Amino acid sequence: MGENDQLDRAVKDFIWNIVEIHSQLEEINKGWAGMMGITEPQWLILMAIDELDQGRGVPGIAVANKLRIHPAFVTNQTKKLEEAGFLSRMTSPDDARFLQISLTQKALSEITNLSKMREALNSTMFTGLDETSLDYLNKRLAAIAKNSQLASQKLSIGVL
Structure with a gap:
């Protein structure tokens, strides 16, 4: 693979x-x-x-x-x-x-x-997740949420 x-x-x-x-x-x-x-x-x-x-x-x-x-x-x-x-x-x-x-x-x-x-x-x-792990995860999820919003906007206007 x-x-x-x-x-x-x-x-x-x-x-x-x-x-x-x-x-x-x-x-x-x-x-x-x-x-x-x-x-x-x-x-x-x-x-x-x-x-x-x-x-x-x-x-x-x-x-x-x-x-x-x-x-x-x-x-x-x-x-x-x-x-x-x-x-x-x-x-x-x-x-x-x-x-x-x-x-x-x-x-x-x-x-x-x-x-x-x-x-x-x-x-x-x-x-199994402590505060540090959750903080790390939340920061990554926030970045993905922001990026997915941008991707959604690009898709809706046909630039992808």
Whole structure:
């Protein structure tokens, strides 16, 4: 097997591993969502807000960008999550045209209640990897994500 064949095989293996990981993460997220009585996309919206909020709320567009979904979908789902008591949506003090979305105490409590199970699950998923290994892996994955975005753009405009 030549060097190019080995690289091709390694790339294919990588892609199929990512597909498998994505599939398993979807199932895990469905499980967490089910425990809270919400849908998987709603769970991901809550997780994105939890990740992005630094105490002032998060604009819906930031959530949409983080999840790579349409802002209108975020608006629709955050209204439902607000009705369910998981989110509060307040007018931005900087620009009245925008809303700042925050998790409510109910959402924070529900997420905290799941934290022990989430820690156990993460421990299972990342068995054999220490902090240094995960940091190394995350840096490489970030580079691949950036490069794959460029490749996707090139493909869409026909320059490949």
